[in-house]
Amino acid sequence: MNQLLFDRSTGSLGPKAFARIQTSYLIHAIQPVPGLRFNGGEKEILPVDEQGNSLPLPAGETKIWAHQAGANALTIDIENRFLVSGGADSSIRLWDLDESDIRFKHTFKPRCAVSRTSSAHKFGITHLSFYPFDSEAFLSSSYDHHLKLYGTETLQVSADFDLNSIVYTHALSPIADHLLVACATQHPAVRLVDLRSGSSTHSLAGHHGALLSMAWSPTLEHVLASGGIDGTVRLWDIRKSSGSLGVLDMEDSTGITGTDGMGRSARAHTSAVNGITWTDDGRYIITAGHDERIRVWDAATGANTLASFGPTLKNGHLSNLPLVVSPTASTSVGKELLFFPNEKEILMFELHEGRLLKRLKVPGPNMAAVRSRTGERNIRNRVTGLVWRGQAGGIYTAHTDGQIRAWLPRTTDDEILDREEEENSDAFGNNENEGTKRKRQVLDDVFQNLTRQKVTFG
Known part of the structure; x- marks a missing residue:
């Protein structure tokens, strides 16, 4: 660090290079921080072993969790301050990450929470997202078929949309003037909901079966990517009458094959596609599927870049898989990092080579006891939510054992x-x-x- 500061002060290292070196160093230094805990205020239950037998708590340790029934989803606001979490019991909690000045040891308590009222969701939360231009509102979707818009300060519902089928995920464009929410549901068409008019505007037909993943382009406000259980990833221009721009084909490494968008033969994965994201410059699309493969695509041509991520991947749940790619400005050109939730660990890959850089093991037992309205049951612990808080803020994860965990840069x-x-x-x-x-x-x-x-x- 001292050498970097000296090189910067003497002018031998430019400001952009200095910033990239530092931020890249921080990202690579991310580690679990068990001292940061989230306490939702629910009563304690005892842990269990893999045979389902209750285990005593370690001496002096009190069992706490963010959502006793399991944490399903996370989102963070544009100021990287407020974290919203959603539970398997439909509970929603708002956390202030600036509540403590100590980075490595603190127990957070919810700033406010959604009580179980007639306006709340009836079943588990599937996805959460903040309004893209400010932190005054956020969206939630649920297994109860509803998409709801909440005010952040009051946690009161200001809009409610019944889509008549399970909503696995939803997406808002980070740049668009329109306020269209793209929803992936059990229905085989992309559902678009207009927050301004409060109505479902139209659908984009082409998939064969339920949709599990959705992501807007970060540079083209009318372009959307969707993935479904049919193994296809489709690109859409919502201004077109047909909507379809084409289908990604895993056999196409040149980007010149072309498609009319309606063929069933071209597939991105051999099984369901439940994870989609873009690099923040809009140049690449990253997809993940139940075939336990990650693929990186050239967004301009649709070509499969053939990045190989090895045989370590685990992905088989009928739910949206959160993928996080580091900002392009935070690393050297072409050296972006991908964070992949691999059941009970987070894998850090070099995006374009697929090289595994780090395995971040989730602390705690493989099996956990959770309690819902129907009683207590044992579940396999896995990562369900993943959000990026910035170069210094690290990442936060949600887990089926009800915990929210922090992973921060830990330097020399x-x-x-x-x-x-x-x-x-x-x-x-x-x-x-x-x-x-x-x-x-x-x-x-x-x-x-x-x-x-x-x-x-x-």
Whole structure:
């Protein structure tokens, strides 16, 4: 770090290169932070082993979780401050991530929550997303067939849409002037809901079977990608009468095959497609399917780039799979990172080569006891939600065991300060040395500032 600062001060390293080196370093340093916990305030239950037998809690540990029935979804606002979580019991909670100035140890409590009233969802939450231009509102979808719009401050429902089938996910364009919400449901057509008029405008037909994934282009406001259980990924221009732009074909590595968009032979995956995202420059589309494959596509030509991610992938649940790609400006050109929820771990890949860089193991047992209105049951723990909080803010994940977990950059400076704190604690009891405390405060202030502000390299 000192060498980088020296090179920057002497002019031998430009500001863009310096920023990329630093942000890339922070992303690669992401680790689990068990000291950051989320307490939804529900009563404690005991953990179980793989045979279903109750286990005692470790001495001095109190069992807490964000959603006792399981956490299904997460979203974070554009200021990277407010986190909204949705539970398997239809509960929704709002968390203020700036609640603590300490980065590695704090127990968050909900700032507010959706109570079980007639306006709340009746079944589990499937997806959450903030309004793309400010943090005043967010959307939720559910197994109860409804898409709802909430006010962030009050958590009151301001709009409710009944789509008459399970809504697996929904998507809002991050750049568009229109306020169309694309919904992936059990129905084989893409459903478009207009938030301005409060009505379902039209549908985009072409898939054969339910839809599981949806994502708008980050650069073209009328272009949308959708994936379904038929193994196809379709591209749409919502301004066209037919809508269809084409179908991604895993056999096409040149992008010159072409399609009318209605053929059944061209498929992106051999099984259901339940994960879609774009790089933030709109140049590449990333898809994941039940065939346990990830594919990277050239968005301009539709060509399969043939990136190979190896045999380690696990993906087989009938739900939307959250994929996160690091911002293109935060790494060297062509070196974006993909975070993939692989059941009970998060895999960090180099996007274009498919090279596995890191396996982030989820702490805790493989089996967990959850409690809902129908009683207590044992479930296999896995990652269900994944959101990016920025270069310094790391990532946050939701899990079927009801926990929300934080994964933050942990640098060499942090490790040095931790050792100093331990040494000072041994020497002076619980009183932390003032010098170490000042160092920790300075470092935390730097990271907090990086988290609150969006880093740009214009």
